[in-house]
Amino acid sequence: MSAPLPAQEQAKAEEQKLSPAELKKRAKAEKQARRAAQKGGQEQDGDVGASATAPNGVNGDSNTTKHDSGATQQQHAQKPKGEKQQKGQQQQKHGRQGAQEVESHHKRTGSQSQPLPIRRRPSQSGAPPVVQKPAPKKINKQVELFSHLYTQPRRQSIEGVSKDIHPAVLALGFQMSSYEICGSSARCVAMLLAFKEAIQAYTTPAGTSLARHLTSHYLSPQIDFLKSCRPISESMGNAIRWLKKLIVEIDPDTSEQDAKDDLCERIDTFIRERITVTDQAIATSACQQIKDGSVVLTYAKSSIVERTILEAHTNGTKFRVIVVDSRPLFEGKSLATSLMHAGLEVEYLPYSAISHAVKQATLVLLGAHSMLSNGRLQSRVGTASVAMQAAKSDIPVIVCCESVKFSGKVALDSIVLNEVAPAEELLLPSQSASAKPAKEDTSEDAEAKPKSLSDWKDIANLQILNLMYDVTPAEYIRMVICEYGSLPPSSVPVVHRLANEGM
């Protein structure tokens, strides 16, 4: 599938990935860490021990919700690693990477076992303490225009993951990289739940305080791990910022357990207030836009849109839904299925049929990945065309979006801010149609005379681009519904300040 980036390139990619804001954050974190380290050098030992033992202990009762499959896999992988992790990791690396990589790794593992706080920093700042999964992307396979987005291949295996990473977070990471948990809100909620478990499993090392140590030394690696699985969404970013602020503000006098309980409770409140109840409020408000006889057009899948439609249906409104879907994720299929089960009249159209869908529609409801401060909507790739077609036919385009997804960033096009998903997702399951295990099947086909697309890596000059998001111009959006009410896209920065920065 994929093989390793050269070590230097990878390191570079790591650097590039960080935005200035993140760099600043990182610098701050480092400073904090240094101070913490100066305070008590020896605590590191305790810390390492705690986090090393934590995983297995918590694993059992974690992941009750969605994480099950991931968690069990996780356990299998984790146990053998438990004691010998250091050794095993090193061996693996010796096998695959160049000397450089091994050396840097030595440093890292060394720091974990020795009480040398300063040397620990490389692992906690920026670079996840990780060796990348092999991924030999030839340079010419990256679309030049998007070269800034090819940071690193998504992590698909547990190999080389630092033992600090809490199993719940580990499981979540893989669920995110495989789209099992997909969607901005879902990822945000799942992350907060995982963090709750991680926080409960955390013990403050002696000589430092929870407020000072938790974020930089414990949460940051977890976040970095999640980032390595899939770039985090705006809602996750907002939630993380909120959580960090919360941790810093903890009264140093509170006992550790109290502080942790408090944090967990606050996280629950956050999820409830900012997402669960908000979704309900938005759905209630948005479903008033659906009238009897309406034809609601939606694209891909958004949980709020689903909720809105279901609520309108429960209210007894008679209307029809058109779900437009696209390759490769087919998210709309699950939306159509759930609406079908609810007894709605659903039409399912491929992406090529937007113009036909728009002809029938009276209302377009869209979900969001993020609302940008210049009023533009960042959402699943393809949303912009749907909104454009609708706007050209004068059909109202309404975006349902929690304020936690509002962002301070601005973007004019879909190129600077985006995420590139693995191109392999776009390959057809297999040319001979039936069999699922794609890899072997396609390679067999390839031996037959005409080449197939799955040989794309061997074909010079051929690139496959699989974007995740696009940016919809504000002029296509008639209204944004968030928990603060219905607003024009131009009011997004106001709500963002109010909701995400004013706290």
Added chain:
Amino acid sequence: MPAPVVGQTPSLTTFLKSLKHSPIETSIELLISLLRRRQISHSRPCALATAHLLLRVVAAERLKPTTDSTVAALRLIERIRDVGRRLVAAQPREMAVGNIVRRVLGVVREVVEEQGDGGEESSGGGSEPMSPLAPAVPQDLRPRPRTPGDATPPNFDGPSDIAVNSRRPALASSTSYAGQGPQSTSLLSFLEHPLGRSPTATPSTPGTPSRKSTQDKQEKLDIKAEVIDGIKELLDELEVVDTQIAESALEHIHSGETILTHGSSQTVQKFLTTAARKRKFTVVHAEGWPNDHEATHATIVNGGGGTGIEDEKWKPLTSMGVTVILIPDTAIFALMSRINKVLISPHIVLANGSLLAAAGTSTIALAAQAHSVPVVVLAGVYKLSPVYPFDTQELIEYGDPSKVVGFEEGEFVEGVDVGNPVLDFVETETVGLFVTNLGGCARGYLYRVVADHYRGEDVDLSAAAAPNGKTVA
């Protein structure tokens, strides 16, 4: 265009083979069923099949030796109309069928008119030395007899008007409009000047009967022979149309461009390949899920060609040093801001310049318009249809929904209405330029090109035959 044919699946190839040795009525029925079953689909295969069939129909028509030429011609027209009606009724959305029928009808009318006033005109036209640069001389809609009286300004640039007025100068002047006159072959012009075939034309009947020997019997034979010649010219045109379009590639593509295209059109591929021989550029290729993505992938990976009967194959663009970026259709809007040009090859161009093209094209065209990116439409003249789109919805064809959701997902298919439109209607406002085998033209001029190729009487095929006087008088 469809993927290469395997085995004995009914297709254009098998149809053309069977055409040679089956009775004419059987062939007609076969084509009708092939069209109905969509085993011949897309404009070019349909056009080819229709032209070949009509060739046989005309050849098989027995004109009584006693009948005078006009009557014979009328019978021929009636026969072609009848076959055409049946073909069109079989698959009304394949408008290329109707286009070819109309053009063949035009050929017949042309021949009749030639003979009607053959006296003066042929002596003038036939005796002049033939220029090898005989380009397309589109025919005017007006019946020929009125022409002598018509006051057409001699320096008016419309080729057809000049063509009507004095034929020889028209050949020269129309080159400017055609842009690449020398290669253009329009059968109609050659019918008027049977000796003036361009080198690319098939040498169908070396001793084309000259109008000077106008004995009665000869005349009757002439009608059939000349119509057959005309259809052969038409077939030639269909053969070379993509190449002719591709010849103007260098006028439209410069180095370093980023070009977006969609689906697996061979016309576009040929166009790009021609440009790639001289220039390096980038192609962003949208795959056209769910109807065309497999063919698109195959085209990108293996190159084009080899689909028709006599098509040559050519290398994929990637092997010519052109970077090809495959994207799903969803990413079109995201990338459009970086695209310099959009190339589209529609199924049909309607009389007002709007297009029927593969589903998804309308999104591309609108996105291009939103980003002020020019949309270049590549279409052979045979794709220009005189049909005016009053009801766009009825032109749209719906395809196999199992391409969207497989029938193995029974519950889903049962409970959800799955649709799969194959065609999109694209408004003419989104199109920047049409490139036909006669050269480029703006959408405002397109109606003229359409009018040049079809007779007014033939636009409505389903209508009863025109009264005799009108056609021949």
